[in-house]
Amino acid sequence: MKRAALFFIFLVRAVSMMGQTADPDTTTVRPDTIKNRFLPTGIRVGTDLISLIKSQRQDNFSGWEVNADVDFNRYMLALDYGNWARSFGADDSLLYKNDGTYWRAGVDVNFLTRDPERNVFFIGFRYGRSTYNETMSIIREDSVWGPYAREDFNNNLNARWYELTTGVKVKIWKIIWLGYTARMKFGLKNDQGATMLTHDVPGYGRTDKETYWGFNYQLMLRIPIREAGPIQGPKKKKKAPAASATGPS
Amino acid sequence: MKHFLQFLVLSVVFSACLDDAECINLVNNTAGITFKNMDGTAHTIAFTSVQADGASEKFQVATTASKVLVPLDITRDTTRLKFVTTAATYDVVLAYITKSQFVSEDCGYRYVLSDLHVVSHPFDSLQIVSPNPGNSSTVRNIDFFIR
Numbered sequence: 001m002k003r004a005a006l007f008f009i010f011l012v013r014a015v016s017m018m019g020q021t022a023d024p025d026t027t028t029v030r031p032d033t034i035k036n037r038f039l040p041t042g043i044r045v046g047t048d049l050i051s052l053i054k055s056q057r058q059d060n061f062s063g064w065e066v067n068a069d070v071d072f073n074r075y076m077l078a079l080d081y082g083n084w085a086r087s088f089g090a091d092d093s094l095l096y097k098n099d100g101t102y103w104r105a106g107v108d109v110n111f112l113t114r115d116p117e118r119n120v121f122f123i124g125f126r127y128g129r130s131t132y133n134e135t136m137s138i139i140r141e142d143s144v145w146g147p148y149a150r151e152d153f154n155n156n157l158n159a160r161w162y163e164l165t166t167g168v169k170v171k172i173w174k175i176i177w178l179g180y181t182a183r184m185k186f187g188l189k190n191d192q193g194a195t196m197l198t199h200d201v202p203g204y205g206r207t208d209k210e211t212y213w214g215f216n217y218q219l220m221l222r223i224p225i226r227e228a229g230p231i232q233g234p235k236k237k238k239k240a241p242a243a244s245a246t247g248p249s
Numbered sequence: 250m251k252h253f254l255q256f257l258v259l260s261v262v263f264s265a266c267l268d269d270a271e272c273i274n275l276v277n278n279t280a281g282i283t284f285k286n287m288d289g290t291a292h293t294i295a296f297t298s299v300q301a302d303g304a305s306e307k308f309q310v311a312t313t314a315s316k317v318l319v320p321l322d323i324t325r326d327t328t329r330l331k332f333v334t335t336a337a338t339y340d341v342v343l344a345y346i347t348k349s350q351f352v353s354e355d356c357g358y359r360y361v362l363s364d365l366h367v368v369s370h371p372f373d374s375l376q377i378v379s380p381n382p383g384n385s386s387t388v389r390n391i392d393f394f395i396r
Contacts (some may be wrong), residue, residue, distance in 0.1 A: 060354075088354045096351040096358075136351050138358060143303050148324040152349050197350035197361060 038228060041118070042071045044169070044177060046220025051082065060087050063202075067218055074113065078124060080104040084202045093139050101130025102203025103164065117171045120179070126163035128185070130203045133155060136196060152196035159190035159201045163214075175221050183214040256369060276359050277381065278321045280343065281388040287373065291315035292395050295335045302329040316389075321382055323347060323360045327368065342368040343391075345382065365390055 048065040055062045063084030069076040085099035108124030134154040141147040162185070169179035188207060190198050198207050205212040285294040298307045303322055312345045322328040326347055332339040346364045351357075362382045367375055372393040377392050 088351065094357055134351075136358065138349065138351060142323065144306065144320055145322050145324050146303065146305060150324075157316065193348070195348055197348050199351040 003047060038072070040070045040072050041226055042222050042224045044069050044071065044220045044222045046177070046218045048077035048082070048216040049219055050215065050217050051084070061085070065216065067216070067220065069108065071118070071222075074110050076108040076110065076120070076124075077123065078104070078106050078108055080126075080127070082203060086200055092137070094137070095132070096136045096199065098132055098134040098200050098202065100130050100202035102128060104128040104199075104203070106163070106165070108165065109113060111141060119171055120167075120169040122165070122167060122169070124165040126165055126183070128161050128163060130159045130201050132159070132198075132202050133157070134193070134196060134200075152193070154193035154196050154198060156242055157191040157198065159194060159198070159204065161189070161201075161204050163185040165238050167216075169218075169220065171222070175223065176231075177218075177220040177222050179218045179220060181215070181216045181218065185212040186210065188212075276323075277384045278323050278360060278362050279388055280319050280321055280365060280382045280383055280390045281316060282319060282341075283316045283378075283389060284335050284391045285315070287394050287396055294332075297333040297335060300331045300333065302331075312334045318386060318388070321345060321362060321365075323362075340369050341370045341393075367391060 051063045065082030069078040081103045087097040089095035104126040106126035108122035137151040164184045167181035327344045329342045374394045376392040
């Protein structure tokens with residue numbers, strides 16, 4: 001809870017720091033007025049192609065994810081929502097299944113400030129949560145204790161984690177954008193089941209890893225809200241000081 | 250085209266790193282039981298055997314020792330042990346929490362035992378050194394004290 005509060009304080013400060021002081025050496029008319037400072041320039045919505053491809057190609061995985069971000073000039077509010085399910089086990093001796101939904105919310109900072117197309121190279125932060133179920137059934141014969149069968153359930157467990165993200169979003173054609181996001185996931189905290197420990201958290205991955213890497217490849221549509229050029233104008237060469245009227249004596 | 254190639258290369262690189270088939274070798278169903286005198290020194294016992302209800306074999310035969318390692322029954326939450334010595338037979342009932350966990354498709358599953366405690370014993374006193382059973386010969390969980 002404490003970490004969630006710190007994250008939201010950071011989010012509010014990031015949004016409030018969107019104004020930039022004018023460079024006194026430039027004469028470019030800034031396109032944004034104070035009135036439009038908090039009006040987003042556009043909204044991007046898309047989906048993760050890797051989840052869709054894995055769902056088609058892997059028998060033990062099924063999932064999808066939708067992504068959205070609101071472009072506030074240099075800062076973007078990001079929101080992801082997804083679902084995934086995994087299953088392992090070729091026969092009755094061991095069957096494992098999990099399924100659940102997850103969401104992530106966070107802020108990205110765009111470092112491509114002079115791109116006229118407003119392409120994005122970002123570094124960001126996410127807070128993620130998941131609700132999931134797991135089942136595992138075992139039919140085995142132990143060498144010491146003999147044959148046994150066991151079935152365990154985890155129902156409606158919750159988990160949360162944090163992510164550091166980086167990636168690119170590039171305009172391909174008109175409103176169509178492509179991008180990728182690399183994620184370093186950490187700080188997993190999940191509920192403990194009564195009879196089974198969690199193996200995999202939807203949205204995060206395996207619980208035995210303190211940090212977990214993820215990668216998304218996104219196809220997006222950008223819906224413009226208002227006209228906006230590059231975040232910063234082109235670099236202006238400072239005028240050379242005027243030559244002195246009197247030469248050396 | 251340049252951007253597409255960048256996307257393709259990076260997606261291949263990153264997706265290759267995502268799945269790791271590393272196995273976790275942790276089945277901690279071994280409990281270490283030590284016998285001591287009341288002053289804390291080791292109490293050596295001449296064991297004929299150490300047995301458990303439901304087990305297909307005896308764990309320890311004809312030895313003189315102050316410490317024994319016993320496997321705990323993963324099919325239930327208690328194990329009833331019978332320490333047969335040249336002097337007497339001692340019945341001890343241990344209880345614990347058993348949780349299963351899927352590890353991977355290659356490694357299968359494991360059991361994680363915790364909260365080990367003694368339900369009944371005939372000795373003078375006991376001390377729980379560690380409530381978590383282990384999987385090595387150095388594990389030490391319970392000290393039984395004998396006058």
